[in-house]
Amino acid sequence: MFNRKGLTLLGTLQIFVLICIAYGLAPTAFAYAQAANSANLKEDHVVRYCVDPDWLPYEAIIDGRHTGISSDYLSLLTKYTGLSFVLVPTSSWRQTLALLQQGECELTPMLNQTPKRDRYLLFSDVFFKSPNVLVSLKTEPFLQGFEHIGQRSLAIPRDYRLVEYIQQYYPGIDTVLTQSEREGLQKVAKGEVDVFVGSMFSVNAYIQQQGLTSLKIAGWGGPEDELRIGVIDSKQALLTQINAGLAQITHADHIAIYKKWHNITVIEDIDYSVIYQVLAALGGFILFLLYRTVSMAKYNHHLSAKNKQMQKLQHELEQKNSDLDFFAQHDPLTKLYNRHYFNQTFLNDERSYRNDCVSLIIIDIDYFKAINDMYGHAIGDKVLVQVAQVLQASVRDGDVVARWGGEEFVIVCKHLDLQGAADLSQRIAKDLTQFSFQNNIKVTCSFGVAELGESETIQTCFERADSALFKAKQSGRNTYCCA
Numbered sequence: 454m455f456n457r458k459g460l461t462l463l464g465t466l467q468i469f470v471l472i473c474i475a476y477g478l479a480p481t482a483f484a485y486a487q488a489a490n491s492a493n494l495k496e497d498h499v500v501r502y503c504v505d506p507d508w509l510p511y512e513a514i515i516d517g518r519h520t521g522i523s524s525d526y527l528s529l530l531t532k533y534t535g536l537s538f539v540l541v542p543t544s545s546w547r548q549t550l551a552l553l554q555q556g557e558c559e560l561t562p563m564l565n566q567t568p569k570r571d572r573y574l575l576f577s578d579v580f581f582k583s584p585n586v587l588v589s590l591k592t593e594p595f596l597q598g599f600e601h602i603g604q605r606s607l608a609i610p611r612d613y614r615l616v617e618y619i620q621q622y623y624p625g626i627d628t629v630l631t632q633s634e635r636e637g638l639q640k641v642a643k644g645e646v647d648v649f650v651g652s653m654f655s656v657n658a659y660i661q662q663q664g665l666t667s668l669k670i671a672g673w674g675g676p677e678d679e680l681r682i683g684v685i686d687s688k689q690a691l692l693t694q695i696n697a698g699l700a701q702i703t704h705a706d707h708i709a710i711y712k713k714w715h716n717i718t719v720i721e722d723i724d725y726s727v728i729y730q731v732l733a734a735l736g737g738f739i740l741f742l743l744y745r746t747v748s749m750a751k752y753n754h755h756l757s758a759k760n761k762q763m764q765k766l767q768h769e770l771e772q773k774n775s776d777l778d779f780f781a782q783h784d785p786l787t788k789l790y791n792r793h794y795f796n797q798t799f800l801n802d803e804r805s806y807r808n809d810c811v812s813l814i815i816i817d818i819d820y821f822k823a824i825n826d827m828y829g830h831a832i833g834d835k836v837l838v839q840v841a842q843v844l845q846a847s848v849r850d851g852d853v854v855a856r857w858g859g860e861e862f863v864i865v866c867k868h869l870d871l872q873g874a875a876d877l878s879q880r881i882a883k884d885l886t887q888f889s890f891q892n893n894i895k896v897t898c899s900f901g902v903a904e905l906g907e908s909e910t911i912q913t914c915f916e917r918a919d920s921a922l923f924k925a926k927q928s929g930r931n932t933y934c935c936a
């Protein structure tokens with residue numbers, strides 16, 4: 454058997470059998486004799502013939518005797534026509550053709566009809582069909598036919614029908630003519646030629662005989678051989694006899710010959726199904742990797758977006774916390790420290806002021822209610838903000854200005870004794886008179902000043918400063934009083 458594929462060479466063999474059967478008809482009695490016993494035959498019935506000496510299993514000369522498929526068909530013709538066939542031995546197909554042209558041989562039993570051969574031969578009916586195949590090294594790809602040979606070199610046995618066929622239909626193919634099919638196959642095996650074309654049965658026989666295991670059938674090689682008996686053109690009557698004989702050959706005869714000579718065996722082929730499976734698995738794996746990569750990229754992108762979002766939220770949170778801290782310590786209107794901060798940092802931390810003098814000034818805007826009443830609460834707010842600005846601008850960097858509540862402020866004057874704090878109060882009063890307030894409102898303040906005593910609590914000092922402020926108010930406002 455030949456091949457594992459759908460359109461197999463086995464299939465072709467089966468077709469061949471059917472074709473042979475189609476040509477089979479009832480037998481008649483003819484005799485066949487080899488050269489050795491031909492001397493006893495009548496001259497009229499003796500036909501001299503030549504064969505291809507090296508074309509098994511179709512025909513060959515081995516030890517001077519004709520053997521092969523054509524030998525068996527001649528035996529049948531002898532049986533069915535009474536003709537005797539005498540072999541004229543030759544050493545090559547070329548010589549066989551030459552002897553036919555010279556009339557030295559009257560017949561050759563197995564060849565294709567070609568226009569060139571029509572010039573000197575008459576052809577019988579077709580009695581045997583056989584496909585031609587392309588042969589290459591196993592490492593080469595499969596070829597669909599001559600049109601896929603491309604730049605490859607093609608070996609063809611000299612004087613074979615295929616030479617004429619290639620010249621006519623594929624003149625661009627680089628052909629290498631060989632003495633025989635055997636030589637052509639060897640050239641392919643040695644790598645001297647890329648592809649060989651020859652008859653399937655003989656190619657297979659040579660590959661097996663010579664152990665050319667590096668070769669494979671690479672594809673079909675053009676139209677199949679339609680083998681006939683060729684009779685020299687002066688022997689028309691002989692051709693008639695031969696066609697009559699061929700018509701007598703039965704189905705059983707054809708099959709017997711086929712069975713005897715067909716020994717086609719498997720030529721190892723590349724199992725493409727395995728390759729396809731591996732490729733499919735590989736493709737699937739690559740697709741899986743691609744899918745994973747894309748998924749991971751998407752996931753990473755998503756993660757990175759989430760991280761950015763988290764960072765933004767964290768930043769916003771820190772900002773809010775910082776805002777919260779600010780608002781926890783500052784008065785939202787004037788942006789000065791608030792009473793809470795003042796208590797935390799001053800009243801609760803009095804020890805830090807013990808080694809140095811420190812004074813308190815409590816400031817209250819005079820008649821602020823009247824400002825509110827006259828200009829409205831919003832303008833009153835603006836005045837509060839502007840008073841805070843004046844206070845901030847008047848004190849030193851280390852001093853703490855806080856809004857105690859309403860229209861009341863407090864200043865902690867570090868490193869400042871009572872006199873210094875009194876001077877600062879006067880300076881602030883002066884700055885207030887020079888400041889351009891909203892709506893040209895004239896703003897004045899009253900000041901209560903006290904210096905922290907040695908063993909005095911800050912709370913007590915604050916109360917003294919508050920009392921001093923009260924006195925300043927009672928003194929007519931826009932003035933300071935020291936406690």
Ligand SMILES: Nc1nc2c(ncn2[C@@H]2O[C@H](COP(=O)(O)OP(=O)(O)OP(=O)(O)O)[C@@H](O)[C@H]2O)c(=O)[nH]1
Pocket residue numbers: 786817818819820821822823825829830831832833834837858859860926930
């Ligand atoms: N616009 C504004 N007014 C405030 C705010 N806090 C307190 N006040 C007002 O300040 C005024 C304080 O009035 P009073 O306590 O009578 O004091 P005064 O009018 O300044 O009079 P003297 O202190 O005696 O000079 C009140 O009318 C409060 O409503 C504030 O944040 N904004």
